[in-house]
Amino acid sequence: MSDTAKTQPVYIDGEWTHDYVASTFCAQDPSCGEATEGSFPVSTWDAIDRALDAAQRAFRISRNLEGDQIAAFLEDYAKRIEADREVLVELAHRETALPKSPRLADVELPRTVNQLRLAAQSAREDSWRMPIIDRKANIRSCYTSLGPVAVFGPNNFPFAFNGISGGDFAAAIVAGNPVIAKANSSHPATSQRFARLAAEACEATSMPKGFVQLIYRTSHSDGERLVADPRLAAVGYTGARHAGLQLKGVADRVGKPFYAELSSVNPVVILPGALQERGDKLVEEYVVSGLMGAGQFCTNPGLLLLVKGAQTESFIEGVVARYQAAPAGTLLSSGVETSLVKSLGILSKAGAAMLTGGTKLPGGRCAVANTVMRISGEQFLAAPEVFQTEAFGNAVLIAVCDSVEQITRVIDALEGNLTGTIYSDTQGADDTVYASVADALQQRVGRVLNDKMPTGVAVSAAMNHGGPYPATSHPGFTAVGIPASVLRFAKLTCYDAVRDSRLPRVLRDKNPNGSTFRCIDGAWTKE
């Protein structure tokens, strides 16, 4: 066996190939910092070039497939994932240190399978097409396939947001688009396992070669070349802000949709009445959410906004005590650790008081002490940019403000975020100030919550996992929730005086499918 053969293969054009290896890399076991088994390729441009050609060929077929066939693929894939659960959980645990249970096996894997099945349902019902029919003018429109999509998955959800099994993948596939998945290089073996299952599902349901492909890593310049290439129609990206903005710049220059989820500090306002009413309970609720997954959630509540006073002091004391008592979770990689320590340094240097934590834990494990920092509202307003530095991990910044009015000004100074939360009392004491805080907050976030932490992102048609820039790259789209998330990877197509037999089935006079809602002459109906 040659050295090249020992490197793990990429999946391109329906084939597992050991070619196209520019160099290699290994993943890391974050629980000890050692490299995991297996060497993965940094692919050459030739690999991407071939993948793009294959995706183009696949698209000529996939864009005309009936929803039933897309659904069959998604459902077959979901079933294979369930059957392979033990292997997937084991691989992901080794590469991410996320707990096998409940997190990986009992929460994230079922969520992933559920997403694929909801996607299948949407494909079958054509609900993502949003058919609109104007009978008098004989003008009809619906969403149609867009073209090959590259999906860059993040490090923190090896299943549910994986480029080859997660939300963006499912959304792109529903609309009949081939996907070129770029594995997150912190969990390549997990991603490869998914690709094997997806390949089997493609085979079993007669999907075209090149419909699903996997690479692990490329050079930065090849990544940019991929994004710029005219054979690629759109990009889904979840990950670090700097790298995401680089790629977004490339996509923007060629007019290509680039859906990015970049960063969010997810402000949580606890109004005085709520603290008065149930301060101890809120400490508990906050700590569970803040430390969940070692704080490595895009919706982690990283910025707490409180009004100064005795209750606030005792709330902060409670949080600090719990943060000190709780074991520090293992971070996803040494990269996450380095980046967290760096962010804490920036916040501290800008004047945040370190109430607890702030340093890396000794030993090989990737871990930072649970961290609580404190500033005043005035400090925030004097340097809003630096105090919005995302500290991705088990750290929180508490801004103690002079008044609710000052909280509102802090909110006005925020960048776009995924979520914004307001806790208020149940007896009406906070009602007079709620409106002004909520009015400011909803301009800055994609999801407003009441009395509930933002870390749960339900897979619901009504969910918005999105938000104004730079939380995401567009204020009108969600990455979670079918069918809305599909619209990112679809094209609006109108048919003007097109003969009935030539229309997409869903726009024909006769509804092909009793389960499809269509808007006919202004009324939504299944008729």
Next chain:
Amino acid sequence: MSDTAKTQPVYIDGEWTHDYVASTFCAQDPSCGEATEGSFPVSTWDAIDRALDAAQRAFRISRNLEGDQIAAFLEDYAKRIEADREVLVELAHRETALPKSPRLADVELPRTVNQLRLAAQSAREDSWRMPIIDRKANIRSCYTSLGPVAVFGPNNFPFAFNGISGGDFAAAIVAGNPVIAKANSSHPATSQRFARLAAEACEATSMPKGFVQLIYRTSHSDGERLVADPRLAAVGYTGARHAGLQLKGVADRVGKPFYAELSSVNPVVILPGALQERGDKLVEEYVVSGLMGAGQFCTNPGLLLLVKGAQTESFIEGVVARYQAAPAGTLLSSGVETSLVKSLGILSKAGAAMLTGGTKLPGGRCAVANTVMRISGEQFLAAPEVFQTEAFGNAVLIAVCDSVEQITRVIDALEGNLTGTIYSDTQGADDTVYASVADALQQRVGRVLNDKMPTGVAVSAAMNHGGPYPATSHPGFTAVGIPASVLRFAKLTCYDAVRDSRLPRVLRDKNPNGSTFRCIDGAWTKE
């Protein structure tokens, strides 16, 4: 009266002001090339700065207005436009040379008023909000106001796409967004007249100061500064490609939605059976559409794709004869004339044969001889970029291809377009080739037409006046058609466990409005 006072005022923060004049310009009467009466300001940055502040203040109010009040403003404004019809038509005719009747008085003005009324209806019914309710999870979402919008209107529709009365204006207003209109500098007096009516309507319906504002022109750098400014939430732009892409680049860098409509050659394929069946009729149909408004429509059919043969030769002869016989229409400005002559030069230099026209007509009137150019499919495929040069005006490029298969390859080489049209025979002779041509074409265009020229853009909920880049800047949105066009200027906002009384009315348990469709637990209903 000082010199400054003689310059026409801008409308900022509810006030007509003669301040902020950096320099001045005059519009042109294209029928003779002379300057029209009235001197208009190129505004300083201070004007824009004040307009942005005023828009921000207005937005704090307008985002919370009920749909009824927005609707009242739009309907009041529509009524004032109708009452002022004679003055508006006279002004627009002088500044654009477009015929008073039927074009301005009987087509464009009623269309404009109709758009404003449909917008009012959407505001009243909240149909643009697309409410989605998941009762079990108690998660609800809808579109909400986005923020102040700048609208840059084009030269070719002084009413229906005017930045202060047209489609983008109406769409932005429906969603409760203040508009800063940038008049097209070829018709400033028309735009000013609209602003006067809009100001009166604001006054009559108690809209906040700064909800509607008008400037005429700025320096390029101040235009870019406006687009980049964080007080501005989004931009609607219809106009020249180069200037649009400059501004889009600025918006992209700050993550701001920029909806641009840039250029389109609108390919028309006439299949052999159709030519055989009704060649003479098609000559007539083509010529009417191609020369309508001197070809100055964004959906002008500028690229004809035909298969070589005797019928094609006789079709081309027919078109040339009609183009020679028809009077050359007056162009919108000397700028359009210069640009058209330049484009024809580029196409000619690249090898297009000039069958008729190609030169400016003598005299002061802005006009170019009706122009027909011819190339082969092979020529197109050898230089697809140059042969897609938009020749905005009364000119057509006919590509005579070897086969339908070559037409399909030409289509595959096209950039994004607003429309794509296929003519086929009525007896089924073209049916075997239709599918492959249509399959290729619908990837490249926003609207597919059958046996109908693309120059009519019906104001219908099912219309897509949009298309893949560079026709527009996003493949999923339309600039015509309410409520879809509104979504460009809206933000998706989700409410997770938010108490019922705090929700937007349209998301509360009780439907506030019998006429609003809401998607509740997967079913669209008015209940």
